[in-house]
Amino acid sequence: MKEEIIIAGFGGQGVLSMGKILAYSGLMQGQEVSWMPSYGPEQRGGTANVTVILSDERISSPVLNTYDTAIVLNQPSLERFESKVKPGGTLIFDGNGFHKFPTRTDINIYRIDATEYAFANNAAKTMNMIILGGLLKVRPIVQVANVLKGLKKSLPDRHHHLIPMNEKAIQTGMELIQKVN
Amino acid sequence: MTTNEIIDPANLVYTKTKVMNDTPMHYCPGCSHGVVHKLIAEVIEEMDFQEKTIGIAPVGCAVFAYKYLDIDWQQAAHGRAPALATAIKRLLPDRLVFTYQGDGDLAAIGTAETIHAANRGENITIIFINNGIYGMTGGQMAPTTLEGMKSATTPNGRNIALNGYPLNITKLLAELPGTCYVTRHSVHTVANVRKAKKAIRKAFENSMEGKGTSVVEIVSTCNSGWKLSPVASNDWMVENMFPAYPLGDLKNE
Amino acid sequence: MNDSKKHTVKEVRLMKGNEAIAHAAVRCGCDGYFGYPITPQSEIMETLMELEPWNTTGMVVLQAESETASINMVYGAAGCGKKSMTSSSSPGISLMQEGISYIACAELPCVIVNVMRGGPGLGTIQPSQADYYQSVKGGGHGDYKLITLAPASVQEMADYTVLAFELAFKYSTPSLILADGVIGQMMEKVILPPFQPRMTEAEIREKCPWATLGKTADRKPNIITSLCLQAEQMEAINLRLQKKYRDIEDNEVLFEEFSCEDAEYIIIAFGTTARVCQKAVEMARVEGIKAGLLRPITLFPFPTTAISNYADRIKAMLTVEMSAGQMVDDVRLAVNGRIPVEFYGRLGGIVPSPDEVLKALKDKIVIK
Ligand SMILES: Cc1ncc(C[n+]2csc(CCOP(=O)(O)OP(=O)(O)O)c2C)c(N)n1
Numbered sequence: 001m002k003e004e005i006i007i008a009g010f011g012g013q014g015v016l017s018m019g020k021i022l023a024y025s026g027l028m029q030g031q032e033v034s035w036m037p038s039y040g041p042e043q044r045g046g047t048a049n050v051t052v053i054l055s056d057e058r059i060s061s062p063v064l065n066t067y068d069t070a071i072v073l074n075q076p077s078l079e080r081f082e083s084k085v086k087p088g089g090t091l092i093f094d095g096n097g098f099h100k101f102p103t104r105t106d107i108n109i110y111r112i113d114a115t116e117y118a119f120a121n122n123a124a125k126t127m128n129m130i131i132l133g134g135l136l137k138v139r140p141i142v143q144v145a146n147v148l149k150g151l152k153k154s155l156p157d158r159h160h161h162l163i164p165m166n167e168k169a170i171q172t173g174m175e176l177i178q179k180v181n
Numbered sequence: 182m183t184t185n186e187i188i189d190p191a192n193l194v195y196t197k198t199k200v201m202n203d204t205p206m207h208y209c210p211g212c213s214h215g216v217v218h219k220l221i222a223e224v225i226e227e228m229d230f231q232e233k234t235i236g237i238a239p240v241g242c243a244v245f246a247y248k249y250l251d252i253d254w255q256q257a258a259h260g261r262a263p264a265l266a267t268a269i270k271r272l273l274p275d276r277l278v279f280t281y282q283g284d285g286d287l288a289a290i291g292t293a294e295t296i297h298a299a300n301r302g303e304n305i306t307i308i309f310i311n312n313g314i315y316g317m318t319g320g321q322m323a324p325t326t327l328e329g330m331k332s333a334t335t336p337n338g339r340n341i342a343l344n345g346y347p348l349n350i351t352k353l354l355a356e357l358p359g360t361c362y363v364t365r366h367s368v369h370t371v372a373n374v375r376k377a378k379k380a381i382r383k384a385f386e387n388s389m390e391g392k393g394t395s396v397v398e399i400v401s402t403c404n405s406g407w408k409l410s411p412v413a414s415n416d417w418m419v420e421n422m423f424p425a426y427p428l429g430d431l432k433n434e
Numbered sequence: 435m436n437d438s439k440k441h442t443v444k445e446v447r448l449m450k451g452n453e454a455i456a457h458a459a460v461r462c463g464c465d466g467y468f469g470y471p472i473t474p475q476s477e478i479m480e481t482l483m484e485l486e487p488w489n490t491t492g493m494v495v496l497q498a499e500s501e502t503a504s505i506n507m508v509y510g511a512a513g514c515g516k517k518s519m520t521s522s523s524s525p526g527i528s529l530m531q532e533g534i535s536y537i538a539c540a541e542l543p544c545v546i547v548n549v550m551r552g553g554p555g556l557g558t559i560q561p562s563q564a565d566y567y568q569s570v571k572g573g574g575h576g577d578y579k580l581i582t583l584a585p586a587s588v589q590e591m592a593d594y595t596v597l598a599f600e601l602a603f604k605y606s607t608p609s610l611i612l613a614d615g616v617i618g619q620m621m622e623k624v625i626l627p628p629f630q631p632r633m634t635e636a637e638i639r640e641k642c643p644w645a646t647l648g649k650t651a652d653r654k655p656n657i658i659t660s661l662c663l664q665a666e667q668m669e670a671i672n673l674r675l676q677k678k679y680r681d682i683e684d685n686e687v688l689f690e691e692f693s694c695e696d697a698e699y700i701i702i703a704f705g706t707t708a709r710v711c712q713k714a715v716e717m718a719r720v721e722g723i724k725a726g727l728l729r730p731i732t733l734f735p736f737p738t739t740a741i742s743n744y745a746d747r748i749k750a751m752l753t754v755e756m757s758a759g760q761m762v763d764d765v766r767l768a769v770n771g772r773i774p775v776e777f778y779g780r781l782g783g784i785v786p787s788p789d790e791v792l793k794a795l796k797d798k799i800v801i802k
């Protein structure tokens with residue numbers, strides 16, 4: 001199994017940390033993983049993205065130009081990455097603030113209104129976990145148990161009490177995600 | 182008022198100086214750099230010096246200062262701005278030459294250039310943005326970082342035993358016979374902005390009168406690096422930076 | 435779990451290449467790190483500051499006021515036989531060149547890390563490999579060489595930190611780790627090297643009799659210098675350096691091959707670019723093109739013989755770099771005109787994609 005993922009949005013939407021959690025989850029299930037962020041002032045107020053690869057075999061290129069799955073959380077990211085999803089691949093978007101929507105018909109498109117949900121439910125801190133939940137519903141590439149194990153490993157002890165809240169957010173995301181096409 | 186009334190030139194109450202162009206600034210919202218840029222631009226316009234000014238941009242968040250002010254600029258290697266300014270002013274003595282530098286640029290990597298230019302009494306103005314941190318590279322310790330202040334390379338706060346003392350470089354520069362005017366300001370209130378602008382004007386005039394080196398320090402905020410909101414940054418600056426770097430003239434000859 | 439087991443179980447961790455260097459440095463008994471922040475490698479010093487090794491191994495970590503200061507601090511520490519290092523990215527490494535030349539001439543061991551970004555000038559902070567010439571053809575003034583290691587994974591960032599120190603002390607010469615922004619910023623799995631104690635002063639006196647640790651009654655003063663006003667003596671020093679570099683060429687070449695056994699076309703690439711090219715080779719194989727990859731790990735000493743041997747067996751080579759074409763010169767020297775050696779590169783901070791490399795392979799050598 002090999003999954004090549006891009007996650008893109010505004011800096012501050014938790015894009016890089018969502019990628020990190022995915023990578024840790026892959027680590028927990030014994031996979032090879034790579035996590036390659038966009039870095040530097042590009043993030044300052046602008047867009048951030050991260051390429052995550054999970055694979056059963058040694059990963060060659062950590063830098064890609066097409067992806068199995070793209071998760072886009074703002075308009076510029078949709079415009080940049082919609083065309084880069086492999087035919088038959090998956091595109092997940094959070095519709096908040098979008099005025100143009102994905103148009104491809106040869107890929108599976110899902111919408112998850114995590115921002116809206118997070119605002120309404122005072123859950124901004126777990127927004128990226130909601131989206132991760134949505135991803136795992138439609139692309140079960142890692143087991144939820146391994147996500148939680150990964151969180152435990154990556155979070156300092158003093159934050160371990162937040163894990164149940166994150167688990168709940170994953171469940172929420174699984175319920176929120178909807179197929180669009 | 183209708184929109185049309187608002188935009189009617191007859192009702193104009195404020196306009197941006199022509200020395201500043203319309204390029205959107207890359208600075209974080211709340212950053213002091215933008216305000217200081219505007220003051221410099223206004224003074225240049227008021228002195229009618231747009232055609233006679235050469236600015237030296239640093240390496241630091243203000244590396245792109247040259248994008249925003251429509252004057253001639255040179256962009257120096259990190260810390261070397263006073264060296265460039267020295268040569269330019271000596272070759273073009275009737276021009277206004279100023280450097281614009283952060284604390285890392287001026288007081289760490291460029292300390293030697295700063296001190297020697299000031300000590301030679303070069304007829305230049307040094308605008309010094311002291312935000313106590315390396316804004317551009319992601320918030321590492323600067324020479325002016327306060328004791329106990331957290332940064333990416335002092336995760337538990339600046340520890341004197343480990344990192345030495347905060348460097349009050351402006352005070353040091355005031356000691357040098359080559360400087361004629363050394364002053365410290367801030368831009369967090371309207372009153373302070375006005376004072377800072379007057380100081381920049383005086384410094385520029387000194388440079389043109391050949392009085393020696395003028396240094397205008399602006400005690401500034403870096404809300405991104407400090408990890409505080411713009412408003413909280415201003416409060417933090419007043420409470421913590423001002424006692425270490427008190428505002429006012431250090432030298433005025 | 436009993437204690438012995440605890441020590442044999444190797445913990446797999448996930449971290450950035452920059453972080454791996456910091457951890458490996460502490461673990462391999464480094465005595466001193468001196469640096470100045472610059473993207474994309476600032477995490478090296480940031481991680482060290484978080485690890486606070488002065489409380490555990492006693493390692494000194496100091497943020498200097500510039501790269502000029504950093505490299506000269508390394509010079510001082512190395513002159514005392516201490517395991518010392520610095521790290522920076524392209525512009526900062528340029529600033530260090532004078533100091534590096536002094537250290538090479540004074541024959542002191544140290545490790546320098548360059549996490550390359552796009553130049554020239556202030557350039558960009560995105561990954562690049564355009565400091566190849568600077569690294570292996572001098573950089574600073576005079577006839578000197580740096581042992582140059584090019585990691586292509588986070589694991590290698592850790593492993594080569596240890597190796598770079600070993601080689602530096604073995605040959606009493608500076609080693610350079612030449613990485614790029616991708617490997618510095620990327621997170622991958624890594625198993626950190628085991629802890630090694632720092633050298634004691636007695637060990638330093640024995641291994642590095644030249645170290646300036648204070649003159650004891652039984653020896654003459656030790657003097658670390660690169661100055662020698664008599665040209666004849668300076669020539670002798672140069673000849674000694676050259677002999678050392680030939681020894682290094684004879685003994686320390688490292689490279690890795692991928693799908694080369696039956697290859698008709700071989701791509702030569704190092705670091706991140708080699709990873710991209712490996713994917714391109716996999717894609718080429720699916721299309722039935724017999725492609726392979728040879729990745730130099732040591733850039734000095736360069737795997738000249740291995741490349742030369744392939745020149746008698748295959749049809750053509752393609753060198754791929756994130757530069758305008760620098761290493762390709764060394765490949766051409768090794769091949770010496772026997773087969774075509776083409777070049778594909780991206781400049782200024784752009785990482786080539788596997789598709790682009792495959793297309794270049796087809797357009798430039800397979801179809802021709
Ligand atoms: C020779 C060299 N070393 C390091 C850097 C990386 N660098 C860029 S800006 C900067 C620090 C800037 O801090 P400061 O001068 O305080 O300006 P600020 O961003 O806070 O306004 C550093 C270390 C560089 N560009 N060149």
Ligand code: SF4
Nearest residue numbers: 208209212242316403
């Ligand atoms: S990082 Fe700091 S100094 Fe730089 S633009 Fe942002 S607030 Fe200003």
Ligand SMILES: [Mg+2]
Nearest residue numbers: 283284314316
């Ligand atoms: Mg600063």
